[in-house]
Amino acid sequence: MEAWFAADVDKISLKSWDQEQVLSGGHGLMVEGYDPVVKALAKDIDIRLNHRVSKIYYGRNKVKVMVEGGKKFVADAAIITVPLGVLKANLIEFEPRLPEWKVSAITDLGVGNENKIALLFDNVFWPNVELLGVAASSSDACGYFLNLHKATGHPVLVFMVAGRSAHYLEHLSDESAAGFVMSLLKKMFPHATKPVKYLVSHWGKDLDSLGCYSYDLVGIPMDLYDRLRAPIGNLFFGGEAVSMDHQGSVHGAYSAGVMAADNCQRLLLNRGGIIQNVNLASFQVESLQVSSPLQISRM
Numbered sequence: 001m002e003a004w005f006a007a008d009v010d011k012i013s014l015k016s017w018d019q020e021q022v023l024s025g026g027h028g029l030m031v032e033g034y035d036p037v038v039k040a041l042a043k044d045i046d047i048r049l050n051h052r053v054s055k056i057y058y059g060r061n062k063v064k065v066m067v068e069g070g071k072k073f074v075a076d077a078a079i080i081t082v083p084l085g086v087l088k089a090n091l092i093e094f095e096p097r098l099p100e101w102k103v104s105a106i107t108d109l110g111v112g113n114e115n116k117i118a119l120l121f122d123n124v125f126w127p128n129v130e131l132l133g134v135a136a137s138s139s140d141a142c143g144y145f146l147n148l149h150k151a152t153g154h155p156v157l158v159f160m161v162a163g164r165s166a167h168y169l170e171h172l173s174d175e176s177a178a179g180f181v182m183s184l185l186k187k188m189f190p191h192a193t194k195p196v197k198y199l200v201s202h203w204g205k206d207l208d209s210l211g212c213y214s215y216d217l218v219g220i221p222m223d224l225y226d227r228l229r230a231p232i233g234n235l236f237f238g239g240e241a242v243s244m245d246h247q248g249s250v251h252g253a254y255s256a257g258v259m260a261a262d263n264c265q266r267l268l269l270n271r272g273g274i275i276q277n278v279n280l281a282s283f284q285v286e287s288l289q290v291s292s293p294l295q296i297s298r299m
Contacts, residue, residue, distance in 0.1 A: 003144065005215040005248070006112025008163035016216035021245040029151045031295035034250065052208070053082070055093040058235050061271070076268055077234040079260045081253075084241040085111045085210030098232065105227035108220060109241060111211035112248070113204040115166040117159040117181045118148075119195040124155045126189060132157070134184050145185070157185070167204055174200040213248035214241040229256070234267065236260040 005012050030037075055066040056078065063078040086092065087106045097103075126132060132145040143165065148156040159181045161169055169177045178198040185192050203212045225244035229237055238260035239253055246252030 002142075002162045003114070003160060006114035006162040006166070006212050007110060007215050011110060011163075011215075011217060013216040013218050013220050016220055023246075023251065028296040029148075031152055053092050055095065056080075056235075057095045059096065059233060061234060063234055076271075077236065077264050079236045079238055079257070079264055081238040081257060081260070083111075083209045083211065083239065084109060084214050086208070089210050091207065091210075101227050102230070102232060105221075105224050108217065108224055109228065110215045110217040112162065112213055112215050113166040113170075114160060114162040114212045115170050115201045115203055116199075117161075117169070117177055117201075118199040119157050119159070119178065119181065119185075120197040121155040121157070121193055121195055123193065124149050125192055126157065132188065134188070136184075143184075159184070170200070170202040170204055174198070215248065229259070231260075231263060231267075234264075236264045 001009050001012060001017070005017070051067045051071070053065055054068050057064040057066075058078070061076065063075050065073045065075070065078060067073070080087075082092065084106065088111060098106075126145075126147065126149075128147070128150055130147055130150060132147065134143050134145070136142050143159055143161040146158040146160060148154060148158060169180065172180070177200045178195065182192070182195070203209050225242060229242035231237065238257040240247055240249060240256065242260075243249075243252035243256040246255065
């Protein structure tokens with residue numbers, strides 16, 4: 001439960017924890033990551049990197065987006081898809097202030113934290129299984145190792161840890177975090193060798209995320225998702241957090257983005273008198289063309 005929601009079990013809503021609609025087909029691992037998908041979606045689009053938004057003015061049929069450093073962009077509408085953790089931390093100032101019904105929706109949804117410590121070894125000393133679970137006397141040392149060797153052929157284990165334990169590890173030095181994980185691994189495999197390299201994530205401290213993905217807190221209001229996805233004039237909202245059926249997932253973020261884009265386009269075309277009450281065709285997954293077939297491992 002804690003690994004799935006990236007939160008401690010005492011914070012997860014018992015009433016709402018199983019509301020997600022799980023897709024058929026089983027789990028898969030993107031061997032090359034999501035980079036090919038992102039590149040295909042970004043083709044022929046004006047993308048500006050390293051532009052952290054600090055303030056958004058909206059209303060009167062215009063939106064002005066201020067970026068750190070003083071640069072600004074003006075548009076007829078905007079779609080807000082920043083992570084929920086960024087909205088909860090008020091890192092973006094809205095003028096006028098977001099209405100209370102929207103603010104409370106942002107406040108009432110939880111943001112989990114799950115960190116990964118990837119370990120590259122010279123050789124494989126573990127069995128050819130998908131996961132290696134860690135049993136411990138306290139939840140602080142619980143987690144599991146994902147065996148990337150089974151999917152990629154490289155001798156890599158990735159330790160996954162969620163909730164308070166994830167916060168604890170990301171406040172250690174990377175060396176200390178890797179050392180802690182190796183101490184758990186050596187209890188399972190006393191002859192485990194030292195890693196050649198290691199990488200440690202810090203999603204909870206990353207100012208571009210401040211967490212990994214959303215989950216239902218205890219006492220969550222039933223209309224929360226309706227309020228989260230609801231537009232405010234010419235401001236629309238997307239991202240995994242507004243997807244009630246597929247929150248915390250890439251497909252949830254994708255479908256929510258398509259929905260927000262369709263609604264935004266419909267507003268602008270109606271405003272210009274181009275269409276009246278016409279249902280626009282949604283962007284279809286089938287239209288996504290990548291330069292090479294996606295490599296997906298079923299582990």
